Amino acid sequence: MTQTMGHANLADKIGQELPYLRRYARALTGNQQTGDTYAAATLEAILADRSLFDSAQSAKVALFKAFNQIWVSSGAPVDHTDGEGDGSPEARAQWRLAGLTKHSREVLLLHAIEGLTIDQVAEVIGASKDEAAELLTIARTEMAKAVTGRILVIEDEAIIAMDIMAIVEQMGHRVTGNARTRDAAIKLARKDPPDMILADIQLADKSSGIDAVAHILKEQGDIPVVFITAFPERLLTGERPEPAFLITKPYSEEQVCSAVSQAMFFASTQTLST
Incomplete structure (x- = not known):
């Protein structure tokens, strides 16, 4: 017993x-x-x-x-x-x-x-x-000397979006823009194809950041993605296709920098600068 x-x-x-x-x-x-x-x-x-x-x-x-x-x-x-x-x-x-x-x-x-x-x-x-x-x-x-490139931010909360964009820009990346909805993210990605995506899970119009990313990857090929969520355990079950890079809300600046840098190392595009 x-x-x-x-x-x-x-x-x-x-x-x-x-x-x-x-x-x-x-x-x-x-x-x-x-x-x-x-x-x-x-x-x-x-x-x-x-x-x-x-x-x-x-x-x-x-x-x-x-x-x-x-x-x-x-x-x-x-x-x-x-x-x-x-x-x-x-x-x-x-x-x-x-x-x-x-x-x-x-x-x-x-x-x-x-x-x-x-x-x-x-x-x-x-x-x-x-x-x-x-x-x-x-x-x-x-x-800090790692790969840099163009990053699309998908985040519906304005203050968080501004904070994330400021962090990645300080790292030397260029932010292509921020999208608050699935459709806006797809449109922005078509206009200025990103080297990496940093996305929230739940978006403003109840649409899904995961759906937005899946659509973008289907159109543009394999792009490294970092997801941000308050419930990481829901995306870490191993039961279905899930993200390799994930940070938890509330996040720290160091967490964002680390996750973005790690993801960039696995970038598939050849347009990144080293």
Whole structure:
């Protein structure tokens, strides 16, 4: 009975944090399917060896630490090749990623997007607090020099839209405009095709930001997208096509910068400047 309750308690703890592990894994890989594969591998490893999930830690730290062991053991799939490979979106993304300091992206995502303290980040990646802090500083510097391009903002709240546009413009991107509805977003994308889309889920006329993005991608091809939502767990189930990049309202400036920079690394267009 005690063992059964133990399994149930473990499952409950993991279940609460699993959506956020999916978000982290998808951001690292730039792909929903690949990210979810790593998340599934983490769960399988924990089931095979429950000691990987240290109950003395917070559930989130324990789960992310177990994931990191899988991630590192697989070689954190970055193809360290010369040049831009075969010219495919994946090859260009991996080529850019190969130029970043090892483990800096992990630290940035864990801290900026997942909200872990530097102490917790250090525990997850198996480093000292000072080493983790240094990697965070390096990551911020490297991301500031990252790919830039044209960004379409889809947000129905004027104040939030202005804030987001100001953040991405300070990063060196050009905002093509802001749309408050699905139809306006499609029209604006046709007028000035974006390199990336930053979209809210619920729009002014009750239309869907997801529908707007899906229509734009159907017309213009694969464009990196960052979604903003107050309910991230609803888009992190793994049960259907879902975004690889997702930030939560209320957001911080660092979260927006991190998510946009990560998404830009996986941009498929060749019009971006580096």
